[in-house]
Amino acid sequence: MIKERFDAIVVGAGPSGNAAAYTMAKEGLKVLQLERGEYPGSKNVQGAILYANALEKIIPDFREDAPLERHIIEQRLWTMDDASHVGMHYRSEDFNEEKPNRYTIIRAQFDKWFSRKVREAGVTLLCETTVTQLLRDTNGKIIGVRTDRGGGTAFADVVILGEGVNGLVGQRSGLRPELNPDSVALAVKEMHFLPREVIESRFNLKGNEGVVIEAMGTITAGMTGTGFLYTNQESISVGIGCIVSDFADNGTSPYALLEALKNHPSIKPLLANSECKEYAAHLIPEGGYYSIPELYGDGWLVVGDAGQFVNAVHREGSNLAMTTGRIAGETVVWLKRRRDEMSKANLAEYKRRLDETFVMKDLRKYKKIPDFLHGNKQVFGLYPKLFTDAAQTWFRVDGTDKRTKENEIFKSFRKGRTLPGLIGDAFKLARAWR
Ligand SMILES: Cc1cc2nc3c(=O)[nH]c(=O)nc-3n(C[C@H](O)[C@H](O)[C@H](O)COP(=O)(O)OP(=O)(O)OC[C@H]3O[C@@H](n4cnc5c(N)ncnc54)[C@H](O)[C@@H]3O)c2cc1C
Numbered sequence: 001m002i003k004e005r006f007d008a009i010v011v012g013a014g015p016s017g018n019a020a021a022y023t024m025a026k027e028g029l030k031v032l033q034l035e036r037g038e039y040p041g042s043k044n045v046q047g048a049i050l051y052a053n054a055l056e057k058i059i060p061d062f063r064e065d066a067p068l069e070r071h072i073i074e075q076r077l078w079t080m081d082d083a084s085h086v087g088m089h090y091r092s093e094d095f096n097e098e099k100p101n102r103y104t105i106i107r108a109q110f111d112k113w114f115s116r117k118v119r120e121a122g123v124t125l126l127c128e129t130t131v132t133q134l135l136r137d138t139n140g141k142i143i144g145v146r147t148d149r150g151g152g153t154a155f156a157d158v159v160i161l162g163e164g165v166n167g168l169v170g171q172r173s174g175l176r177p178e179l180n181p182d183s184v185a186l187a188v189k190e191m192h193f194l195p196r197e198v199i200e201s202r203f204n205l206k207g208n209e210g211v212v213i214e215a216m217g218t219i220t221a222g223m224t225g226t227g228f229l230y231t232n233q234e235s236i237s238v239g240i241g242c243i244v245s246d247f248a249d250n251g252t253s254p255y256a257l258l259e260a261l262k263n264h265p266s267i268k269p270l271l272a273n274s275e276c277k278e279y280a281a282h283l284i285p286e287g288g289y290y291s292i293p294e295l296y297g298d299g300w301l302v303v304g305d306a307g308q309f310v311n312a313v314h315r316e317g318s319n320l321a322m323t324t325g326r327i328a329g330e331t332v333v334w335l336k337r338r339r340d341e342m343s344k345a346n347l348a349e350y351k352r353r354l355d356e357t358f359v360m361k362d363l364r365k366y367k368k369i370p371d372f373l374h375g376n377k378q379v380f381g382l383y384p385k386l387f388t389d390a391a392q393t394w395f396r397v398d399g400t401d402k403r404t405k406e407n408e409i410f411k412s413f414r415k416g417r418t419l420p421g422l423i424g425d426a427f428k429l430a431r432a433w434r
Contacts, residue, residue: 006032006156011131013040016304016321017162018114019058023329025121032154033123036130041111045282047230050105054319058326067109069232070210071100080217081388085266104210104230134173142299158342159300160328165283167306176293183287187241188254192274196234203231217384219261221252224374227261286312289367296347301328311362313369320359327353368432386416
């Protein structure tokens with residue numbers, strides 16, 4: 001048992017837990033943070049793109065010493081079939097700005113750095129300590145936690161759960177339901193190492209400029225999911241993820257998908273002669289707005305992936321994690337200053353504040369997208385094939401006149417999907433997107 005009593009206990013030292021712990025400690029609160037991993041980041045997996053804006057609001061001068069890999073100057077969006085891709089690339093010199101907007105990072109290094117800042121702010125961090133249970137008083141209010149360190153307990157006014165997507169503590173304590181396999185993706189990722197000058201010449205980069213590729217199409221074997229490839233200083237992260245229930249129905253293994261992606265003719269040359277040194281797998285909550293559980297109660301708050309805060313359309317998660325963590329921390333500080341209790345009614349302020357941010361606004365805007373994508377598999381198989389076939393028909397110069405080519409493309413779309421089907425898909429997408 002830890003004898004000291006804390007203002008707050010934070011479960012987890014990922015971006016959400018770190019943001020919450022740092023925000024509270026900076027304002028003088030006594031904070032205990034518990035992390036099951038050997039060190040912060042040892043259990044964590046991400047692509048990874050860091051969105052500067054969310055971190056700037058917590059540590060404004062983070063660029064001075066954070067372990068950043070490359071700032072992203074070029075975004076590629078690819079629609080792929082088995083032999084080709086149709087791409088939209090956006091590259092801009094404007095992204096070579098004084099304070100770049102997005103960076104690639106390596107999570108194990110980034111989490112260690114963030115955790116150092118958290119400890120410097122005054123947080124007591126215990127690693128290799130798994131929270132096994134939430135403790136309640138006779139009225140059901142959460143008053144502390146039990147851990148696997150000899151069954152030791154710790155007590156605080158509020159417990160902030162930043163335990164990640166498969167938050168077992170919250171599930172076991174009945175604060176949220178078990179994960180639904182329809183609304184969580186399983187992603188696998190490898191790190192391929194190459195000399196930095198090889199990466200720079202392959203991707204047309206100089207200095208610390210970076211490129212990221214997001215890809216969809218036949219690479220997911222008809223399942224709902226996407227692939228990615230991100231450039232780091234001396235490595236390339238490549239990965240793919242699909243909805244868990246799709247893997248179960250389809251029978252394809254995540255590893256087989258990743259192998260196929262790496263051997264795709266558009267990807268293989270980018271990884272040529274690299275050395276793979278890391279393989280990781282992790283879940284991503286992709287259910288969106290409708291999968292968000294209860295976020296607060298008597299003596300507790302939920303932040304980050306544990307609250308299902310991921311915007312799968314825009315591939316954003318860590319920024320939602322840091323923002324929800326920061327706002328949870330600010331709410332607790334505000335209540336403390338007013339000498340208010342950490343009751344459910346008072347902690348509702350967390351949700352009120354979140355509603356005003358991009359986090360809830362974006363998730364609300366895209367609330368119908370997860371169902372649309374999961375229920376319309378043609379988006380991941382048929383349409384990418386139709387687009388790549390159309391591109392080939394259009395660009396191949398073979399003596400066929402252009403009107404005949406246009407008719408061929410039109411016919412291939414009609415053959416792949418009936419006209420009402422095409423119109424219906426466009427209509428459903430537009431409605432889900434609004
Ligand atoms: C393959 C992949 C690629 C991704 N790419 C991106 C990207 O490019 N950009 C982006 O913004 N997001 C990306 N994400 C999402 C992003 O990683 C998450 O949204 C983010 O990590 C969530 O942070 P978190 O702190 O809520 O959870 P986590 O990072 O999962 O941290 C939770 C922490 O809690 C600890 N923990 C869990 N249970 C306990 C317990 N009982 N006791 C003590 N400690 C516990 C864990 O060990 C862990 O350290 C990606 C995710 C994956 C899997």
